[in-house]
Amino acid sequence: MSKRMKKSKNKTHRADQHSGKQNSTQYNQSKGKHKKTFGHKRSQKSITAEVTCSGLNDEGKGIVQWNGKQLEVPLLLPGEKAEVNIFQKGRSVHAELSRVISSAEERVDPPCPYYYECGGCQLQHMSNQAQSRFKQKTIDTLMKPYGKPEPILTMDHPYDYRNKSHTTFGLNHNRQVIGGLYAQNTHEIIPMDRCLIHDPKADEIVQTIKDYLKNSKMQPYNEDTRQGFLRHVLIKVGKVSGEIMVVLVAASSEFKGKKKFVKTMRQAHPDITTMLLNVNKRDTSVVLGDQEQVLFGKGTITDTLCGLEFEISSKSFYQINPVQTEKLYGKAIEMAGLTGEETVIDAYCGIGTIGLVASGKAGKVIGVEANKDAVRDAIRNSKRNGVKNARFYQGDAGEFMVEMAARGEQADVVIMDPPRSGSDEAFLSSVVKLQPKRIVYVSCNPETQARDLEYLVKNGFNVEGIQPVDMFPQTYHVESVAKLVRKV
Secondary structure (H helix, E strand, O other), X not given: OOOOOOOOOOOOOOOOOOOOOOOOEOXXXXXXXXXXXXXXXXXXXXXXXXXXXXXXXXXXXXXXXXXXXXXXXXOOOXXXXXXXXXXXXXXXXXXXXXXXXXXXXXXXXXXXXXXXXXXXXXXXXXXXXXXXXXXXXXXXXXXXXXXXXXXXXXXXXXXXXXXXXXXXXXXXXXXXXXXXXXXXXXXXXXXXXXXXXXXXXXXXXXXXXXXXXXXXXXOEOEOOOOEOOEEEEXXXXXOOOOOEXXXXXXXXXXXXXXXXXXXXXXXXXXXXXXXXXXXXXXXOOOOOOOEEEEEEOOOOEEEEEOOEEEEEOOOOOOOOOHHHHHXXXXXXXXXXXXXXXXXXXXXXXXXXXXXXXXXXXXXXXXXXEOOHHHHHHHHHHHHHXXXXXXXXXXXXXXXXXXXXXXXXXXXXXXXEOOOOOOOOHHHHHHHHHHOOOEEEEEEOOHHHHHHHHHHHHHOOXXXXXXXXXXXXXXXXXXXXXXXXXXXX
């Protein structure tokens, strides 16, 4: 789960696996052994303080008090007494965990050896039960003005769930090929063999690519010198179909040894169904470029979700955890209260997943999406599944609904699944103008969802149900779906 981050020469915070039963323990990542030092040395001076954690913020960081200030300390759990290093620069103050003096029972050994370096997961030092309680409490607090949320829907096996993985390639200081994820707040690659939330097959393929680079003339791209070929590898796995897409993101369209590479990969992994070359010449943190060519196969994969088959391209947005997505969409359709007669608007429809799932119980579905490629995929997916009562349009969903209202047209249900930033007032006001009987609001950021619910409640709707879903185990992220009903 690499993140888009600015370059930094600071090395990242390191720690090692810690047993909740040990006290006064300091950790170090190297060789998986406890040592007397924790974290990394900084040139910046720090103050050492002993603190007690009083709770967690929404990102799972421990909250402590120091000199009248409230500080947030990653990796610290409620009730724990700890020694922290405090760094001050002007008015800015931040703290890092140095050692845990007394541990909470919820603390566990993180199963991932890269956990303290990577930053892609933030909660592996908590037991799975503690993670669920933390997420439930976060949702309960945010949604308190609108009612009590249902118990969070958790995952039986909270690992290996991602159907999409992204690996960055480079050279280490000894000019050896490495592949992995970026360390926290840097563009420094952590060499990794396995990510515990990736699909295991995807990581096996990455290892083969890594070995190929070590034994061929193909070179990883260097951000500083802008030399080399391979920047990233994106892999998508159909969890039901078993189909696999491998996308090489390269700095050039000139792929020397292309045939040999494809042959090697197909021999090593015959379950790869398509391979693509994506060319990204830009010096940005955006992974995929605009230019793309198919190296092998049809250029897409298919997968089944909620009984429907979807075609997925390299740039398609498709929920990364299909097991939990089925629970989420099932709850959303239940909240929509469909009887087979309703007109449903699927706003922010993407490739049409939730709208097509709803079509089986609706009279008519209208999907609206700004991205033209996604709309094309939605239409293709509609035809693939023989859906006759769904239509998809490119455009701004808010404007679309305002125009519908102006024509005197109505919709019974609006299903909305906005980005993390939530919806803006222009969109929300368009929903209010359309006056649907029900709104189903799917959110990957309950904080912005709570903000938007406030607007909708003030403008004629009541919240009648909130269901959190743990879509991203081992991270602080949580999905939430809310049902709103128009006041009579």
